[in-house]
Amino acid sequence: MNTEETNKAEMKKIVRLVNTDLDGTKPVIRAIMGIKGISFTMSKAIIYALGIDPNKKLGEFSERELEKLEDAIKNPKKYGIPSYLLNRRRDPETGEDYHLTGEDVHIRMKMDIKKMIELRTYRGWRHKLGQPVRGQKTRSHFRTRGRTVGVKKPKVSKRK
16 A cells, blocks of 8 residues: 555544534635634634645544644634634623634524613614614515515406
8 A cells, every 4th residue: 555545544534623523525724614603714814823734634634633723723812813813802791802613603692682682772673573683774675474565456356
C-alpha cells in the first residue's frame, strides 16, 4: 500500500465537532460551515488563525488537530479572531463579546424574543402577533388566514 491508499483508509467519513456530525470528505473550510453559527467568513478566520490548509479534508485530521479546531470554534477570541466576526457582541446581560454555536444560537434567540415580549417592546408585539418585525410592508405579503386585499369578484346571481 502506498501513502495515498493508507490516507484514504484512515480518513473518517463522519467527524463529530461541537455536537454536530460533519462530512469528513469535504474540505475543512466548507465542512465546519455545517455547524450552526459558523458562516463562511468565520470559517475562513478560524482556519487562517490556526494555520491549517483550507483544502485539507476534515476526515484526515488527527484527534489532536480536531480538539484544537473545536477549541477555536468555541473560544475564537483566544485565537486572535476579531470581535466583529463574533455573533453575540455586547451581550445585553453581561456586555461582553462572545460567539455562540450549535443549539446555543437557537436557545439564545428564543430567550431574546421572549424578553422582548415581556418588556412589551414594539418588536415584541410584532413577534407576538406574527407580523413582520423589521419594517416590511404587510399589504401584499404576510397575509394570514386567507384574507385578501384588493378587488373582489362580484357574485353572479342565477336568473330564472
